[in-house]
Amino acid sequence: MPRLRIAAGLIAGLFAISAHAASSAPDVSRHQAQIDKIVAEISPKRIENYVRKLVSFETRHTMSDTTSDTTGIGAARRWIRAELERCGAGTGLSVDFDSHIAPVSARISRPTEIVNVVATLPGAQEASKDRVYVVSGHYDSRNTDVMDATGKAPGANDDASGTAAVMEMACVMARYKFDATLVFMAVAAEEQGLLGAGHWAKTAREKNLNVAGMFTNDIIGSSRADDGRIDNKQVRLFAQSIPATKEMSEAVRQLVATGGENDSPSRQLARHVKEQGERYVKGFKVNVIQRHDRYLRGGDHMPFLEQGYAALRFTEPNEDFSHQHQNLRTENGKVYGDLTDFVDYDYTAKVARVNAAALASLALAPAAPQGVKVRTDKLVNDSTLVWQANPEPDVAGYRIVWRETTAAGWQGSKFVGNVTEATVNLSKDNYFFGVQAVDKDGNVSPATYPAPLR
Structure with missing residues (x-):
């Protein structure tokens, strides 16, 4: 029973982080x-x-x-x-x-x-x-x-x-x-x-x-x-x-x-x-x-x-x-x-x-993020990406984008906040990923493709 409460707490914490990131996300779709x-x-x-x-x-x-x-x-x-x-x-x-x-x-x-x-x-x-x-x-x-x-x-x-x-x-x-x-x-x-x-x-x-x-x-x-x-x-x-x-x-x-x-x-x-x-x-x-x-x-x-x-x-x-x-x-x-x-x-x-x-x-916009990598040290069905923090003072956070392997353009995205590591519940086997930097005005950098982190 304690183990279930811990797991429930972790899930609640993850949702809280996700909700906070979403609520603080700049509007990247608006016209400048x-x-x-x-x-x-x-x-x-x-x-x-x-x-x-x-x-x-x-x-x-x-x-x-x-x-x-x-x-x-x-x-x-x-x-x-x-x-x-x-x-x-x-x-x-x-x-x-x-x-x-x-x-x-x-x-x-x-x-x-x-x-x-x-x-x-x-x-x-x-x-x-x-x-x-x-x-x-x-x-x-x-x-x-x-x-x-x-x-x-x-x-x-x-x-x-x-x-x-x-x-x-x-x-x-x-x-x-x-x-x-x-x-x-x-x-x-x-x-x-x-x-x-x-x-x-x-x-x-x-x-x-x-x-x-x-x-x-x-x-x-x-x-x-x-x-x-x-x-x-x-x-x-x-x-x-x-x-x-x-x-x-x-x-x-x-x-x-x-x-x-x-x-x-x-x-x-x-x-x-x-x-x-x-x-x-x-x-x-x-x-x-x-x-x-x-x-x-x-x-x-x-x-x-x-x-x-x-x-x-x-x-x-x-x-x-x-x-x-x-x-x-x-x-x-x-x-x-x-x-x-x-x-x-x-x-x-x-x-x-x-x-x-x-x-x-x-x-x-900020520069495209540097040092972007996807973790490959474990066999899991989700995907964890890491990157270096951008130097610009007005960076609000980062956005992970993805698409199916047959698609030409990005199909989905998630603002993950001002962090340097994030996980999405999508398999690296089935999707291509990128990481973008976003400033406080909603200006978005081009995406950076992740190299494997072994």
């Missing part, structure tokens, strides 16, 4: 007023103006003119910098060139200066300011011949659309405060081999920067497919699983060993982007594509992936290849070329709003 304001301020008209100005430089080929004030890549990058400095005046936004000399290679016929335009908005929270989120578009353009540095290459969709979206985000978000640091980049030489993004990502790794997530926006300007279909209610978000390397890191090896191929840092980031993007941009779908990019193709997120950072690519749902990498011409009544006429600016603004909502939510 700051994010709503940012999303509302993204302007299709300003995006259109940016795209048209970029196209007015005639070509932005990496090896085009750098001395003219009206044509070529030099004029384009100076205008981008000046515009970001103008709209960031009086804010914390700082704008710089990031340059290096690219040697002769398959797509570079002479040593060429590659210049990224980088706008940085420092984080305001001491514990979070070294955590960095990067968003980019590439401002260079090309014709059918990737080495043609003089022919007109308007590059309205590929990728003035992505560059314009990033500029608009920088100008809007510069007027707000975030815990973590945001970096807005117009990168160069994507068409010549991802050279601008590659240089910045490599330098970031050498400096041991904590790049907690990166988005690239490349070809986000058209809602019309090559067969005329209009699809303006979704965007593709490409997210890598296991990197295609000859040797596995220990972290990747543990993912594979526990069936967590779909729980890479990039996939966790994509889940967060989808949840936040669809929350703040109503009626718009973020369609996570479980590939690192389009089939055997690539973009500026790939150098970040190679450096071990979580990175994603936004791209419109259906590409029209007659308006991509094409010399300007008309054949049999069909217009070829990447012209402003083929850009849907309202659609581009929707994609920019998804980016902005995701970036803002990430930069306001």
Whole structure:
């Protein structure tokens, strides 16, 4: 009888803890007023103006003119910098060139200066300011011949659309405060081999920067497919699983060993982007594509992936290849070329709003928990997870999330309070788990997949 009373007391205690955790849980489903304001301020008209100005430089080929004030890549990058400095005046936004000399290679016929335009908005929270989120578009353009540095290459969709979206985000978000640091980049030489993004990502790794997530926006300007279909209610978000390397890191090896191929840092980031993007941009779908990019193709997120950072690519749902990498011409009544006429600016603004909502939510939230592990020392049907406490002063507690092994997104969650260990009555055999940090305002971090604790 005493043993039954003890057991009953333990059960009552567990329910009391659970009830207390639930009662003290921040509301993670509510809209953050700051994010709503940012999303509302993204302007299709300003995006259109940016795209048209970029196209007015005639070509932005990496090896085009750098001395003219009206044509070529030099004029384009100076205008981008000046515009970001103008709209960031009086804010914390700082704008710089990031340059290096690219040697002769398959797509570079002479040593060429590659210049990224980088706008940085420092984080305001001491514990979070070294955590960095990067968003980019590439401002260079090309014709059918990737080495043609003089022919007109308007590059309205590929990728003035992505560059314009990033500029608009920088100008809007510069007027707000975030815990973590945001970096807005117009990168160069994507068409010549991802050279601008590659240089910045490599330098970031050498400096041991904590790049907690990166988005690239490349070809986000058209809602019309090559067969005329209009699809303006979704965007593709490409997210890598296991990197295609000859040797596995220990972290990747543990993912594979526990069936967590779909729980890479990039996939966790994509889940967060989808949840936040669809929350703040109503009626718009973020369609996570479980590939690192389009089939055997690539973009500026790939150098970040190679450096071990979580990175994603936004791209419109259906590409029209007659308006991509094409010399300007008309054949049999069909217009070829990447012209402003083929850009849907309202659609581009929707994609920019998804980016902005995701970036803002990430930069306001705590970091994803570190040291997350699942206990495996006993054969039991429930699952106990442990993790390290976050350093941010406004952390309210942690949330365990789970899904069945066949599900793409999280299906259940439980706020467990400001603790570093918790048990859920679900089998680690049948479910995948993650742990998220939650602050007092209800901002939620991406989930961290648990490694086995033996």
